[in-house]
């Protein structure tokens with residue numbers, strides 16, 4: 001009776017260990033194939049933008065592994081300021097524009113001053129955990 005109980009316990013432990021091992025194996029093999037939020041980045045479509053009100057800044061969200069543009073990201077944070085030229089407090093209003101090309105995200109802003117501007121973006125990507133946060137530097141041309 002006692003022996004039988006122990007045998008059963010050991011065999012069930014073995015089963016549990018085997019199941020746990022299989023789970024680890026599954027997660028390991030599958031996580032290596034899965035995308036990570038670090039596999040994505042925003043890139044400026046153009047680094048030089050005409051200075052002034054109504055300036056349009058466009059970024060492409062890229063899957064770095066394939067180089068393909070990624071549509072349908074949810075951009076929840078945008079800020080544009082002159083931090084690269086030592087004017088971090090000099091920020092401009094920025095608003096999203098409708099998408100024309102999938103994976104390209106456009107914004108209208110007011111680049112009141114010529115020089116370097118920093119565009120900060122925070123976004124969520126469909127099917128990916130975590131958030132992407134990028135800071136891009138563009139140049140407002142007089």
Ligand SMILES: [Cu+2]
Pocket residue numbers: 082085087090113115
């Ligand atoms: Cu400035």
